[in-house]
Amino acid sequence: MRAADPRHLIRAYRDLELLDRDDEICGIVDDIEMAQREPGIWEMTALLVGPGTWRRRAPRWLTSLLPGHKTVRVDAAEVASTGTAVRLLKRAEELDLARFEHKLLRRFGAR
Amino acid sequence: MRGCFALLMLTALGACSSQSDKQLEAVKAARSVIAEWALVEQQADRGQVQATYAGQMRKMAKDELKTAQAGLAQQPDAANLLEKLRSDSPDAAALKQADDALKPVENSLEAS
Amino acid sequence: MKPLEIFLGVLTAVGGFVDVSELVFMSQAGSRFDYRLLWVVVVATIGIMVFSEMSGRVAAMSRQPLFNVIRHRLGFSLGLLTLAGALISTLITCAAEIGGVALVLQLLTGWSYTLLAVVAAALLILSIYLLPFKWIERTYGILGLFMLVFGAALIAIHPPWNEIAAGLKPQIPLEMSQRDLLGYGYFAVALISAVMFPYELYFYSSGGVEDGWGSADIGTNRITSFLGMGLGSLLAMALLCLSAQEFGPKGISPEMIGTVVLEPGLPYGKLGILLGLLGMLFAIGGAAIETCLACAYGVCQFFGWRWGRHKKPSETPLFTLAWLVVFVLALGIVLTGIEPTELADYAIVSAIVVLPLSFLPLLLVGRDRTFMRDKANGVLANTLGWAYYALIVVAAVAAIPLYLLTSGGKL
Numbered sequence: 001m002r003a004a005d006p007r008h009l010i011r012a013y014r015d016l017e018l019l020d021r022d023d024e025i026c027g028i029v030d031d032i033e034m035a036q037r038e039p040g041i042w043e044m045t046a047l048l049v050g051p052g053t054w055r056r057r058a059p060r061w062l063t064s065l066l067p068g069h070k071t072v073r074v075d076a077a078e079v080a081s082t083g084t085a086v087r088l089l090k091r092a093e094e095l096d097l098a099r100f101e102h103k104l105l106r107r108f109g110a111r
Numbered sequence: 112m113r114g115c116f117a118l119l120m121l122t123a124l125g126a127c128s129s130q131s132d133k134q135l136e137a138v139k140a141a142r143s144v145i146a147e148w149a150l151v152e153q154q155a156d157r158g159q160v161q162a163t164y165a166g167q168m169r170k171m172a173k174d175e176l177k178t179a180q181a182g183l184a185q186q187p188d189a190a191n192l193l194e195k196l197r198s199d200s201p202d203a204a205a206l207k208q209a210d211d212a213l214k215p216v217e218n219s220l221e222a223s
Numbered sequence: 224m225k226p227l228e229i230f231l232g233v234l235t236a237v238g239g240f241v242d243v244s245e246l247v248f249m250s251q252a253g254s255r256f257d258y259r260l261l262w263v264v265v266v267a268t269i270g271i272m273v274f275s276e277m278s279g280r281v282a283a284m285s286r287q288p289l290f291n292v293i294r295h296r297l298g299f300s301l302g303l304l305t306l307a308g309a310l311i312s313t314l315i316t317c318a319a320e321i322g323g324v325a326l327v328l329q330l331l332t333g334w335s336y337t338l339l340a341v342v343a344a345a346l347l348i349l350s351i352y353l354l355p356f357k358w359i360e361r362t363y364g365i366l367g368l369f370m371l372v373f374g375a376a377l378i379a380i381h382p383p384w385n386e387i388a389a390g391l392k393p394q395i396p397l398e399m400s401q402r403d404l405l406g407y408g409y410f411a412v413a414l415i416s417a418v419m420f421p422y423e424l425y426f427y428s429s430g431g432v433e434d435g436w437g438s439a440d441i442g443t444n445r446i447t448s449f450l451g452m453g454l455g456s457l458l459a460m461a462l463l464c465l466s467a468q469e470f471g472p473k474g475i476s477p478e479m480i481g482t483v484v485l486e487p488g489l490p491y492g493k494l495g496i497l498l499g500l501l502g503m504l505f506a507i508g509g510a511a512i513e514t515c516l517a518c519a520y521g522v523c524q525f526f527g528w529r530w531g532r533h534k535k536p537s538e539t540p541l542f543t544l545a546w547l548v549v550f551v552l553a554l555g556i557v558l559t560g561i562e563p564t565e566l567a568d569y570a571i572v573s574a575i576v577v578l579p580l581s582f583l584p585l586l587l588v589g590r591d592r593t594f595m596r597d598k599a600n601g602v603l604a605n606t607l608g609w610a611y612y613a614l615i616v617v618a619a620v621a622a623i624p625l626y627l628l629t630s631g632g633k634l
Contacts, residue, residue, distance in 0.1 A: 028527035058300040084285040104540035147482040159492040
């Protein structure tokens with residue numbers, strides 16, 4: 001997705017639910033990477049997911065109470081569509097999303 | 112700065128509850144509990160409540176009166192009255208009398 | 224629209240409307256101020272209808288429950304603060320409900336309160352674990368219809384209907400003393416909070432997504448919200464009126480939850496008490512489950528973890544862990560010995576403070592055509608929504624000062 005105003009890109013992706021190819025929830029878009037490919041046109045280049053991004057968005061005293069430091073980068077090419085949620089082209093495990101949750105799912109014998 | 116001011120205001124409001132307010136709270140609670148207990152006894156006398164229900168309500172009332180009694184340390188007559196109720200098995204009439212006895216205490220605390 | 228689904232949905236909303244806070248505050252409001260706070264209950268009911276319908280509509284059109292909406296509209300920091308506030312207030316409410324269930328069981332059985340609190344928590348956990356989602360709500364909601372005995376009791380005691388009607392007119396009784404006026408203000412805020420508890424919307428909107436609501440279910444949502452909440456509110460008003468008629472003249476401002484059941488007990492004797500206790504048991508039990516799941520929904524939706532009772536517990540491990548932890552924490556609070564009525568006090572005040580941040584994103588998304596397409600808020604929904612939002616903000620600002628000045632309505 002491209003936009004003249006980077007705020008439109010942020011609004012279109014940030015803090016939306018992530019759904020993988022099987023329609024399973026696999027996170028929330030915590031932040032996005034953008035680049036100015038042409039003058040005046042911004043493009044979303046990647047989604048950033050994980051507690052590693054929270055420090056940029058909230059005061060330290062708040063984020064220090066939350067566990068985890070990892071950030072997963074999901075390239076823009078993996079995004080199928082966006083609307084009220086962001087849909088991905090691959091399964092969560094292929095994109096290294098929701099790792100802890102998948103560990104638990106394997107442990108409890110579910111997918 | 113604004114946050115500190117708000118906190119100070121709330122602390123001041125919190126401190127507004129004086130000793131006499133705490134005693135008033137305790138005596139109001141005590142009177143209500145006594146009235147509730149009296150109603151249970153009245154209904155029990157008429158055979159209108161289950162024995163288990165009445166028994167549990169009596170125990171709960173005595174527990175509530177113990178809490179109220181702690182708040183009435185500065186009103187020894189009232190505190191003694193509650194102690195007597197808790198150690199006895201008063202009927203509806205005795206409870207009504209106790210409620211009447213506490214009314215002037217409540218009135219004087221409200222006026223102060 | 225499937226008529227049976229709608230019918231069961233309405234019954235569930237009616238039976239599930241009353242929780243321990245409403246039992247306590249409606250009764251105390253009635254005994255202390257007669258019928259003069261009835262109009263506040265009506266105003267608050269219209270408010271919860273408006274927001275409930277909006278949250279159901281948002282869930283149906285965007286497939287996003289309320290906490291996803293909160294995160295998207297408020298952003299990470301403010302969303303996280305809202306989540307923290309919501310978790311604290313809903314956890315306290317859950318503890319109050321578990322304590323309430325234990326108290327009711329104690330009145331029925333005579334067993335130890337501590338033992339019954341543990342038994343209550345265990346039974347509620349089993350209910351969530353074993354019952355399919357739809358039947359968790361329905362079982363407690365429909366069995367909560369035993370509460371209708373309170374409605375029947377009101378009719379049976381032939382109350383002064385003209386005074387009840389007068390109580391429906393908005394009023395501020397300026398002839399009262401300053402102390403009583405502050406108390407009136409506190410109870411007005413408390414009743415608004417009790418009727419418009421935010422956990423109800425967290426649960427309702429998540430339930431809409433769990434049930435797979437789409438645009439075809441907008442009608443079901445409207446009927447459940449308006450009819451269900453409206454009829455449920457009549458039960459709550461019956462509690463207030465019964466208390467005004469039966470307790471006020473006797474100087475009773477119920478300090479013990481068990482006293483409330485004398486409202487149907489006075490006209491109907493032992494049968495009234497039994498039905499009243501059963502109604503309270505299931506209504507409060509249902510509320511305990513709703514508050515617990517609301518906490519788990521909030522956490523999972525905010526952090527993007529899999530959630531939902533429509534899936535097996537093993538398929539949503541973090542969601543399952545979340546609601547188990549909530550029950551354990553709530554039980555822990557109960558076992559400290561704090562009374563359910565006291566917990567209800569804290570729940571009421573903490574809930575109203577969180578309301579503005581919980582409802583604002585809903586209002587913003589409700590009017591957003593990107594999310595809502597042709598089902599965005601119309602003029603009426605927008606007008607009522609913003610008017611109620613202003614009311615909620617005023618109530619939220621006034622709540623803590625009024626609580627402190629009136630010692631939680633006890634002065």
